[in-house]
Amino acid sequence: MEKQTILEIKGLNKSYKQGREEIKVLENLDFSIRRGEFVSIVGPSGSGKSTLLNIIGLLDHEYNGKVYLFGEDMGKADELRKAELRLMHLGFVFQFDSLLPEFTVTENIEMPAMLLSQKKAKEKIPVKKEAEEKDEGSKTSAAELLKRFNLEEIADKFPMEISGGEKQRSAMMRALRNGPELLIADEPTGNLDPSNSELIMKDLRRIADSGTAVIMVTHNEKSAFEADSVLRMENGRLEKIK
Ligand SMILES: Nc1ncnc2c1ncn2[C@@H]1O[C@H](COP(=O)(O)OP(=O)(O)O)[C@@H](O)[C@H]1O
Ligand SMILES: [Mg+2]
Structure with a gap:
């Protein structure tokens, strides 16, 4: 595997059972x-x-084929290890608002950092060495992220007090809190107006330029083509169209 490769999938097959029928969704996908x-x-x-994003995000393990994260075979990783990897290396942004309503924006953004230190504090849960290393440089505090996103004024607001675009960008800051190597975004602009979509696209470009890989699903052709490469999902496989 190439040294710069974060995630690699080989020969992925996935089907869902519906009653007695099997519905093939992904077919021999790389x-x-x-x-x-x-x-x-x-x-x-x-x-x-x-x-596909659920499999890439280590949220679904019922598939055939190989998934490697930093060369580590995810077929051999247990749930604990995968939870740890998700928390340390992956960030998620979804179409619908996923902020916790009873916490402020800052508290929402800090959540993944809290979870990670809690995990480390529990002796029973072995957090591997890379988690310790992550403390040094790659993490970014909520305050720093809010500054970088030019959203300092919403730091102490609750989700119901901010706009849809601000909510989605807060979710993005939360996804970046632990310094992920890969950001997974499933229709991140699906619910936003064009000007907020544009802001999100600018954020994603900046995130990728800073070294975090970004994989985004979108219905918006214009947004899609702002990425470095564009893949079309068809008949269970990915075809490169840019
Ligand atoms: N949990 C599930 N159980 C059964 N079928 C599912 C499940 N999730 C998705 N599917 C089916 O798998 C196919 C792909 O779904 P999905 O990955 O959500 O598509 P997309 O994100 O491209 O719209 C669809 O036919 C959907 O109905
Ligand atoms: Mg979908």
């Missing part, structure tokens, strides 16, 4: 992403884009 690469995925509704 995919890989390198450090700082910005990839978008387009394709019709129901073609398997979210299914």
